[in-house]
Amino acid sequence: MPEQLFRQAQKLVKQGQLEEARGLLLRYVAQEEENELAWLLLSDLVESREDKLIALENALTINPNLIRAQNRLVQLRGERQQTVAEKFKQGETAVKVGLRVEAMRLLQEVVQAEPNHEQAWLLLSQIVTAVEDKIIALEAAQRANPRNEQTAHQLTQLRQNHSSDLAVGTAYEAHGELQKALAAYTFAAGHAPVAADRLIAQKKLDELRQQLGGKEIKTTSPAMTLLRFMIGPPLIYTILSLLQNGLSLNQLPPRFFWELLTVWFGTVLFIAANQKPHGQEETLFGPEILEDWRLRGLLTLLGLLLVLVPFVFVLWGGVGQFLVWKTAVFP
Numbered sequence: 001m002p003e004q005l006f007r008q009a010q011k012l013v014k015q016g017q018l019e020e021a022r023g024l025l026l027r028y029v030a031q032e033e034e035n036e037l038a039w040l041l042l043s044d045l046v047e048s049r050e051d052k053l054i055a056l057e058n059a060l061t062i063n064p065n066l067i068r069a070q071n072r073l074v075q076l077r078g079e080r081q082q083t084v085a086e087k088f089k090q091g092e093t094a095v096k097v098g099l100r101v102e103a104m105r106l107l108q109e110v111v112q113a114e115p116n117h118e119q120a121w122l123l124l125s126q127i128v129t130a131v132e133d134k135i136i137a138l139e140a141a142q143r144a145n146p147r148n149e150q151t152a153h154q155l156t157q158l159r160q161n162h163s164s165d166l167a168v169g170t171a172y173e174a175h176g177e178l179q180k181a182l183a184a185y186t187f188a189a190g191h192a193p194v195a196a197d198r199l200i201a202q203k204k205l206d207e208l209r210q211q212l213g214g215k216e217i218k219t220t221s222p223a224m225t226l227l228r229f230m231i232g233p234p235l236i237y238t239i240l241s242l243l244q245n246g247l248s249l250n251q252l253p254p255r256f257f258w259e260l261l262t263v264w265f266g267t268v269l270f271i272a273a274n275q276k277p278h279g280q281e282e283t284l285f286g287p288e289i290l291e292d293w294r295l296r297g298l299l300t301l302l303g304l305l306l307v308l309v310p311f312v313f314v315l316w317g318g319v320g321q322f323l324v325w326k327t328a329v330f331p
Contacts, residue, residue, distance in 0.1 A: 002031045006038055018045055029058075036062040040069060049076055050113070084114045091123065100127050111140065118144035122151070132171030134158055165191070166201045173208065182208055233307050234264045237314065244318050259310035266306025273299035 005028040012021035022045040029038050036059045043055035056073045059066055091106035104127060110120040118141050125137035138155040142148065169184030185208060188201035237260060245251035273296050 002028055006032070006035065009038075009041070013041065013045070021045060033058070034062055036066065040066070043069070043072070049080060052076055053080070080113060084110055084117065087113075088117065088120055091120070095123055095127060103127055115140070116144040118148070125154075130167075130171065131158060132168045135168065136171055136175055136177070166197050166204075169201065169204065173204075178208060178212060182212070233267045234260055237263045237310060240311070240314050240318075244314060259313065262306050263310050266303045266308075268303070269299055270303030270307065273303060 005024050009021045009024040025038055025042045039055045039059035043052045046052055053076050056069050059069045087106050088110045091103050094103035107120045107124045110117055121137045121141035125134045128134055135158050138151055142151050165184045165188035169181045172181035185201045185205040189198055189205050241256050
C-alpha cells in the first residue's frame, strides 16, 4: 500500500538512512501526488537544487499556505538566480578571451537553468559553429524576447540561406526538441533534393517515431491545419443565414455570397497569421511576417474584423425580423 511506503520512509529518515528513504518517497509520490508532507520531506532529501525546487513547488501547489516551503522556495530561487548570473558573467568573459569550449559549457548550463535567458542564447548563437545550432539558439532567444527585431532579422536570414532540413532535424533532436525534429525529418524525407538524404531522413523519422511512442504519432501540415479550421466560421455563418431565411436557399439575399466569401477570407487570414512554423515546413506567410509581432497583430485584427462584420449583419437582421414579428403578434 502507498501509505506504508510513506510511513516506512519517515521511519528511515529518523534512523538516518536518508538514501533509502529518498528511494521510498520517490516511489510513493509516483503513486500519491497529492501528499504535501511527502513533497516537503522529499525536498530535504533530494540533492540537486532543481529537484528541491520541483518538490517544494509541488507541495505549494497542493497547499499554497505552507510558510516554510514558501521561504525555502524563495531562498533556493535566489541562489539559483545568483548562480546563473555568475555563470553567465563567466561565460561572457570566456567568449571575450576566446575560450569557446569553456564559454559553451558555461552558457549551456545557464540556459538549462534559465531557459528564457535571452542574452545567453544570443551569445551561444555567436560561438556555435553549425548553422543549425545557430538557428536553434536564435529561436530560443526570440521566444525569450519576441520584440527583438535584430534577432528576428538574423533568424530570417539564416533560414533563407540554409535549406538542409535533415541537418536541422538532427540539431533539434540533439537539443531534445523532438517534435520539431519530427517535423524537419518529415519534410526532408519528402523534399530533400538528394535521394540519399531522403533515405536517411526517413530512417531517422522512423527511429524518432518509435522513440516517441510508435505509429500513433502523426504530424499535421500547416496547410491541413489551415483547411480544417477555416471550415468552421463559414459553415456557422451559412447555417445562421439559412435559419434567418426559412432554411431556403432561394430566399438567401444576393449579398450572402459576398459576405460568405468575406468570412472565409477573414478566417484564412486570421489562422495563417497565427501559424507557427516547425522546421522548414511551409506556411502561407513567410517568416519575415510571422516573426514580426506587429505585422502578425495587424493581420490577425484584420482577419477578425472580416469574420465578425458579416456575423453582425446577419444577427442584426435577425433582431429586425424578431421586432417585426413581435409587433405583428403583440400590436
